[in-house]
Amino acid sequence: MTSKKALIDRVVVICATLRSAIIERALSPGDKLPEDSLGESFGVSRTIARQALGQLAAEGLVNLRRNRIAVVATPTIEEARDTFEIRIALEALVADCLAASITPQQIKRLRSHISDQAKANLTSEPESIRLATDFHVILAEMTGRPILERYVTEVAYRSGLALSAYGRPHSNDCAIEEHRRIVDALEAGDAEAAARVMTSHLSAVAERAHVQASRQPPRDLSAILAPYIAN
Amino acid sequence: MTSKKALIDRVVVICATLRSAIIERALSPGDKLPEDSLGESFGVSRTIARQALGQLAAEGLVNLRRNRIAVVATPTIEEARDTFEIRIALEALVADCLAASITPQQIKRLRSHISDQAKANLTSEPESIRLATDFHVILAEMTGRPILERYVTEVAYRSGLALSAYGRPHSNDCAIEEHRRIVDALEAGDAEAAARVMTSHLSAVAERAHVQASRQPPRDLSAILAPYIAN
DNA sequence: AGCAGTCAACGTGCATGCAAAATTTCGTGG
DNA sequence: CCACGAAATTTTGCATGCACGTTGACTGCT
Numbered sequence: 464m465t466s467k468k469a470l471i472d473r474v475v476v477i478c479a480t481l482r483s484a485i486i487e488r489a490l491s492p493g494d495k496l497p498e499d500s501l502g503e504s505f506g507v508s509r510t511i512a513r514q515a516l517g518q519l520a521a522e523g524l525v526n527l528r529r530n531r532i533a534v535v536a537t538p539t540i541e542e543a544r545d546t547f548e549i550r551i552a553l554e555a556l557v558a559d560c561l562a563a564s565i566t567p568q569q570i571k572r573l574r575s576h577i578s579d580q581a582k583a584n585l586t587s588e589p590e591s592i593r594l595a596t597d598f599h600v601i602l603a604e605m606t607g608r609p610i611l612e613r614y615v616t617e618v619a620y621r622s623g624l625a626l627s628a629y630g631r632p633h634s635n636d637c638a639i640e641e642h643r644r645i646v647d648a649l650e651a652g653d654a655e656a657a658a659r660v661m662t663s664h665l666s667a668v669a670e671r672a673h674v675q676a677s678r679q680p681p682r683d684l685s686a687i688l689a690p691y692i693a694n
Numbered sequence: 695m696t697s698k699k700a701l702i703d704r705v706v707v708i709c710a711t712l713r714s715a716i717i718e719r720a721l722s723p724g725d726k727l728p729e730d731s732l733g734e735s736f737g738v739s740r741t742i743a744r745q746a747l748g749q750l751a752a753e754g755l756v757n758l759r760r761n762r763i764a765v766v767a768t769p770t771i772e773e774a775r776d777t778f779e780i781r782i783a784l785e786a787l788v789a790d791c792l793a794a795s796i797t798p799q800q801i802k803r804l805r806s807h808i809s810d811q812a813k814a815n816l817t818s819e820p821e822s823i824r825l826a827t828d829f830h831v832i833l834a835e836m837t838g839r840p841i842l843e844r845y846v847t848e849v850a851y852r853s854g855l856a857l858s859a860y861g862r863p864h865s866n867d868c869a870i871e872e873h874r875r876i877v878d879a880l881e882a883g884d885a886e887a888a889a890r891v892m893t894s895h896l897s898a899v900a901e902r903a904h905v906q907a908s909r910q911p912p913r914d915l916s917a918i919l920a921p922y923i924a925n
Numbered sequence: 926a927g928c929a930g931t932c933a934a935c936g937t938g939c940a941t942g943c944a945a946a947a948t949t950t951c952g953t954g955g
Numbered sequence: 956c957c958a959c960g961a962a963a964t965t966t967t968g969c970a971t972g973c974a975c976g977t978t979g980a981c982t983g984c985t
Contacts, residue, residue, distance in 0.1 A: 472760075474748075498937070508969060517745055523841070529937080529976085545840065546841050548787070549784070610776040741939060744967090761947060762947075
């Protein structure tokens, strides 16, 4: 039997795979995602591939234009800023919520995750990026609040895409230290400190990205040229 | 020509229609949404109806179970609470952002919207509910922040569904006064006050809902009975 | 050479057909 | 009369086919 479970939600599998590929930067903003090659890769028909693309478009990771090949989205710089600001608000909620409820087991799991991340830092860049994002997803999951988890996850992936478009190659070492501090604050049960540390961590991530744009986003040509052409 | 624009995004039209029907309580939690009848209503094939249902499921408005007829989602009480808490965080952001940037035209538009809402309050209940939600959507739109707008809108619709499941029939009069106060605070440019008024408004809405459950959500029978059966 | 117009190859938009799962209906036995 | 089980019907899951829009190359004209 070729994995009965896999048949159950092929769309979900395709979405998850593409999300990973996107935050790990195997797929870059602008990369094309034709329905049939996608379907072929996963052994499904265009129908299924199409549904997956629809989902990802709703999440802001893919751009879908009529009669055009789907592409990995290229967030504008404003969208990137917006994403991070929302992310900060949501993850502050996570920190606040967890500071009150976190268990020793959860602390242990987080520490273990961080050490995995530190290890991956030396070996695999994509793995390292993914684990960094996962850290935040795990925190959200630990709140036991499903809707919060969903939005934090979505916005975390969007951030990853924004970083792929605007971030430096990837400087993660500091992030690990910051993650440790977050766990420390949570362990201490200090909600206010946890939220503060979380906020400053995410601000720092955003900062690193926005300060230096490693790749220019595709911009509206006519808008740029307008002042020069001026009558 | 039969409306060229309508052909351009039938999925979007179906989603929008269903969203409206849901927050206006024309559709209640648990109501069935078979692909066939849905498609027939809109004059499209199941393929399109199916895609719309997929979108709405991602937004949490519809429950999709394999080989089962799609139904309007019935949020759990925890999900409802979670939704409102997130909504409060996001709309506080909106208030904060708008207090600094709102223009007289925008104030005027909001006041006009509120008066429409007051009028609808006396005539059409569904219309009244929809306008109340729209007020928040318009605020989000005015921030000019597309991602923030998207999440606020989504979470507002989810709240509407939660109210449909747990809220009282619909007491809106007070909401109008609260909306007025929000606009006043925005006009004064007092960010902190605006955020505070917004937060208390949304808390009040949530409060009215959670205090009295007008309709019990379908619950997991076996879970309820388990303690009694316990050998 | 440069440019416009044409056409074929490719890709999406959507309906439909068929298989399988679920639900309902109906008939039978207790 | 009710419980139970099997056939009939409904409904979803998914692939595929056809129509049309888009793209890029090729040709012929200047």
